[in-house]
Amino acid sequence: MGSVQIRVGIVGATGYGGGELIRLLERHPAVEIAGLAARGRDDEPIGRSHPHLASTARRVAAELPDGLDAVFLGLPHGAAAAAVPQIVERGTAVIDLGPDFRLRNAADYPRWYRFDHPAPDLLTQAVYGLPELHREQLAGLARSAGPRIVASPGCYSTTSILALAPLARAGLIGDVVVDAKSGVSGAGREAKAEMMFSEVNESVKAYGVGGHRHVAEIEQELGLLCGAPIEPVDFLPHLIPMTRGILAACHVRPTRPSSQAELDELYSAAYGSEKFVAVVPEAPATKHVLGSNMFQVHVRWDERTGRVLAIGVLDNLVKGAAGQAVQAFNVLFGLPEAAGLEQLPLSP
Amino acid sequence: MGSVQIRVGIVGATGYGGGELIRLLERHPAVEIAGLAARGRDDEPIGRSHPHLASTARRVAAELPDGLDAVFLGLPHGAAAAAVPQIVERGTAVIDLGPDFRLRNAADYPRWYRFDHPAPDLLTQAVYGLPELHREQLAGLARSAGPRIVASPGCYSTTSILALAPLARAGLIGDVVVDAKSGVSGAGREAKAEMMFSEVNESVKAYGVGGHRHVAEIEQELGLLCGAPIEPVDFLPHLIPMTRGILAACHVRPTRPSSQAELDELYSAAYGSEKFVAVVPEAPATKHVLGSNMFQVHVRWDERTGRVLAIGVLDNLVKGAAGQAVQAFNVLFGLPEAAGLEQLPLSP
């Protein structure tokens, strides 16, 4: 500390993801927050949009300053794809929290996001920012002379992919149902009638029935791990009356009978040395990771049904968004992977 | 009204299910509540355990009076099995809200509930109290000279069975994952550390991993509808931070390709004339049925995955417990099926 600081900027600073980035980067030992940007908020104190961050005395501007080492982008889909080319041209690294660089196949954008990708060449150069799966590529990106783009995964995708990765690698996934439950902060900060307290409290409902966009990422990454396309994932998200947290229950019909011992070994091998993944012996609660960058997973062989159940939990705004972005940023800049992410969960 | 009243008693009156029974039966046009019983609460005003019911001015006793037409039982499993024989011997009808008479095969009791059933002969005479499936049998019970025992289904079972029944009847169920989310009132009223507000709020977790007891009922009833045993159901319940309500997402791999049109027809045929079932065109929320005896179901053919999704919601204390018991009671006593159950849901 006190040594050279990496100068970063945050675009979309007034949203929930932006607030989380400020919370984490403000205390990051190797980072200087050099600018916060948000549309139509020129020179506004941060406390107006994030009262809990008023003590930082920062201000939001319409634009970021020049000369940044890295930019974190929290933008609606389509907007990052348009903005990133000129940012990376200046040699600035981009950590994009949106979906615009997550899919490798440009043809998936019109299908899932209804826009034609304006920079398909950059798609192949971007790295999917899940350090537990792509650490080497992130480090390689750091050494490359090309554009440095980290496509930071979404919250549902992170939960599902990390919960299933050891099974996918072992070729065990026959077909899979991912039934996910999310706190409402994942829906963003814009005022919507269906997200009002009176509508959400004391209620649960499924949404995105018939194909949530995150399925594309999940199928892509699991397919890469399998070495072949997997069967279409039956993914169903639910909105439950809480603010933070995601739990994904992954119900797998395996390609062959397994056992608890085999599953334990697979997960231990995959995650035993991961700082932000804990394989737990009982079904975890989202509260166990609240406010932290931890991902917890529980895996179980069910002799009665001959199926595998893998349950993953994380805080959608930390390991599912801002924390994960900082983790990948740390790898990209050769910092200790946990820098700025040491906070223990907050409970109860 | 004002005509002959059916004299009923409620055992277990101080629990959540008991409170709901009082709420409903107190306003039932053809019922006189003749007694409320609960262990160790002799001559206590009902307002002490149920402040919201204080205005009824009723009292709880240790025992029910004699001469009742029907008794509603809310007892721990095992206790009803012991008590019911002598109740029915007196000619009193029993509506049992617990599991002791739900399973037809006595051998299932030691397996799922860890007790040997003391009255296996009564098991075959009891009727599973889901009027939408067993209305004729309930009416037949009314006319029979034998013991009248209604085994009122549990909340998870009702949601799952009603959501899947039309598929089961059509032989469409290949394998099935039932991923359920429940409010915490389903766990009962006893003080438990893990049910404290501070532990439940802002959290979600799965429980009963590896085999919740309600699976036995679900497999039994779906098997009856199929006409053959179905594959073991992968059933996973979750506890979410709300008080009332259950949502079951039933993910079905069908035995053959189906279509939205076929599904619509099956569900419309099954439920078109049911007063307490609504087939809805969008994913329902538990809030839409809160406090009422309604069950809502949404069914969808997913062309991309070739699977069927059926989502059911109900209020676990009404259609999932007390309301359903009253509905079956109405059938048993030849009353209009909706008597005492006309309340509209309470929202927001």
Add this chain to the structure above:
Amino acid sequence: MGSVQIRVGIVGATGYGGGELIRLLERHPAVEIAGLAARGRDDEPIGRSHPHLASTARRVAAELPDGLDAVFLGLPHGAAAAAVPQIVERGTAVIDLGPDFRLRNAADYPRWYRFDHPAPDLLTQAVYGLPELHREQLAGLARSAGPRIVASPGCYSTTSILALAPLARAGLIGDVVVDAKSGVSGAGREAKAEMMFSEVNESVKAYGVGGHRHVAEIEQELGLLCGAPIEPVDFLPHLIPMTRGILAACHVRPTRPSSQAELDELYSAAYGSEKFVAVVPEAPATKHVLGSNMFQVHVRWDERTGRVLAIGVLDNLVKGAAGQAVQAFNVLFGLPEAAGLEQLPLSP
């Protein structure tokens, strides 16, 4: 029942108050809902705005039909004042759930609501629709040949006035702090950023600091009971993370020392024969009245401080809005005061 039905219409049917009116009036034995109106919703099924009421199969129109006996108005302040004159001219009774006819002094409207009242003569003819205080006047209105306007009180006002009325009548109120806590449904149904679940959950804040509009009603009615203006009321509302319910803690410095016995007598005399008021021996919870038209009050003499504490609770959408309106309507039309309001509270 089955006899002559009173034909009513509801304006503002798609809001929370409107939904509650439908819920109650749909089951009212002497009422026929002849029309539902809401701006810009012509011929829309009610289930689109109120999914929980879809089973009623009603539709919303832009305008009410003619020939109604009574109209319930749920409109923004200022709008009812403009609309009511022509409604009453046709001989239709108005039950206004907004503030436009609650204040007797026309000069209070520009002060508290920032509009000049367009029909000041009607203000003196309207009756403040709190049956516990103005039952005779409501009945008198029924017999009068003039315009029948019931100004149905707001939720904060009802709670505060009923909690303090016996003290005001006895001249005991020296000065008074009313510290109120409300569920967020009281803020209405319009999408607002600060009412989103993620902002409201796990938080409490005061609002309207320095003078909430409901103070005007509270001071008016307490002054009438005292027979003289009372000191300005220190009224502070809070928003807490729940949907329904209001609790007002009224801290009174009495004009002279009192005693628990005197207080008990005053409250018993005031409310002993009221169907919808219960004087309770312990501090009540809003959950004890949820979904019902009950008001509960607890009063206590504190020997240590020489002060009086009166705590009132109600459901802001029932006794604080729609239920109270129906109660006053019943008095106005000579019906049993509890008609359509017999539901017991819903708990837990």
Add this chain to the structure above:
Amino acid sequence: MGSVQIRVGIVGATGYGGGELIRLLERHPAVEIAGLAARGRDDEPIGRSHPHLASTARRVAAELPDGLDAVFLGLPHGAAAAAVPQIVERGTAVIDLGPDFRLRNAADYPRWYRFDHPAPDLLTQAVYGLPELHREQLAGLARSAGPRIVASPGCYSTTSILALAPLARAGLIGDVVVDAKSGVSGAGREAKAEMMFSEVNESVKAYGVGGHRHVAEIEQELGLLCGAPIEPVDFLPHLIPMTRGILAACHVRPTRPSSQAELDELYSAAYGSEKFVAVVPEAPATKHVLGSNMFQVHVRWDERTGRVLAIGVLDNLVKGAAGQAVQAFNVLFGLPEAAGLEQLPLSP
């Protein structure tokens, strides 16, 4: 960091306060947690009682080790009074999170806590651990040769005293109503029927009507600031459906007319240089301080009523318990006052 570490122990480690102490001290740059103790939990991994702290790999013992520099005590009232004398005799400093050393007058213990204090002489040597008021005394304690006992204030007391201190010092408090709202974690972790989720959710109630114990501390400290006993405080706490956070609305009838300008000046003078107090221009929400050691206060002169309103908020488990204890510990050991307390609040 890396230099000499202060060896501390935590008694009552499995409660909510204990968990918060571990969360904070585990990341404190100058502290080594040398022992965790809790009754009947010998050699249990901390993850069993605090799953969110499992990653620390610590274990709980029945007893603390010897040779500690400081002990944090989280014990039921009465238990600390008995245990502290022998701890301080060994030269170990005590930071007591319970009430046993907060009151200066031994006669207050039988009155408010119903036990006779076994070490009245230590009462006068203990320092009330509110650094904003007693920083000098805490520093003096550090230099003294006598027993070092910090009586860390409770959550209600801290909120009320800090909200009112500038008024008390200026002699402005005529009489005062403190109407407080608390999250339920303040009630501790023991399973109680009335703290179950289903009872707390969607409800609010007052409790401790007629005299909550914390009044004793509040009156003591405000009296010290005034230089004379103040009138009995009318203190009323409420339980609201949230886990963390306290808001105290302090309604003051001043001894003489004041003005917004005077109030602003008083609060700015009192708190302008305090790291953990922010005087805010609008009514604060508890969410703005969640998980942090911040206290926020808003003060307002109400011209209409001639009264002062002061609203304070904090996180009851941090600035209202563990964080405050760490802050006082820092002062006692000559560390930077914010060491280990730098976390920003967590929102939403």
